[in-house]
Amino acid sequence: MKNDFIIPLNGLPVGKADYAWHAGKEFFGSFGDSEILDADVDVDVHVEKSGDGLGVDCKIKGRLTVPCDRCLEPLDLPVDKTWILNVKFGEEPDEGEEIELDGDDEKETVYFPSGSARIDLSQVVYDYTVLSLPAKRVHPDGQCNPEVMRFLTEDPGVDTEPAEDGKPFDALKGLFGEDKGE
Numbered sequence: 001m002k003n004d005f006i007i008p009l010n011g012l013p014v015g016k017a018d019y020a021w022h023a024g025k026e027f028f029g030s031f032g033d034s035e036i037l038d039a040d041v042d043v044d045v046h047v048e049k050s051g052d053g054l055g056v057d058c059k060i061k062g063r064l065t066v067p068c069d070r071c072l073e074p075l076d077l078p079v080d081k082t083w084i085l086n087v088k089f090g091e092e093p094d095e096g097e098e099i100e101l102d103g104d105d106e107k108e109t110v111y112f113p114s115g116s117a118r119i120d121l122s123q124v125v126y127d128y129t130v131l132s133l134p135a136k137r138v139h140p141d142g143q144c145n146p147e148v149m150r151f152l153t154e155d156p157g158v159d160t161e162p163a164e165d166g167k168p169f170d171a172l173k174g175l176f177g178e179d180k181g182e
């Protein structure tokens with residue numbers, strides 16, 4: 001399985017073609033993105049000629065690891081997204097990329113120069129994967145690194161675990177053992 005995110009246009013079958021790629025840590029690192037600590041994303045692409053362009057169904061599914069916004073420990077986030085690329089050849093009208101909603105799928109038209117021998121989808125895959133991450137990236141409540149959370153919430157030097165009955169020294173008894181319980 002080649003991991004190059006490239007659809008060769010010369011010799012593309014008249015009908016359709018399928019590609020399966022894998023985007024790992026190196027892939028995201030190659031874009032200079034230090035937010036992605038680790039990645040395991042499968043990319044499935046289905047290409048179909050449509051008129052003078054191509055219809056490209058893209059599907060990404062897997063996992064990205066990013067720093068938690070709250071405790072900075074690694075946080076695994078699922079990635080599951082599909083979208084449709086409309087590939088056209090020739091001059092871009094103006095700004096080029098337009099994203100329009102089409103049901104649940106996003107549909108985007110991208111332009112490649114006429115006579116292109118191949119289409120490189122790596123930038124598109126990168127953009128969609130990163131954009132699919134939620135804006136707020138935190139562990140579920142209670143699952144942040146407890147050490148870090150204690151550091152963040154505790155007043156320095158104050159014991160945050162009060163004795164159950166309010167007698168401060170009761171909590172220490174266990175440390176010295178041999179409490180015969182009068």
Ligand SMILES: [Zn+2]
Pocket residue numbers: 068069070071072073138139143144145
């Ligand atoms: Zn966290």
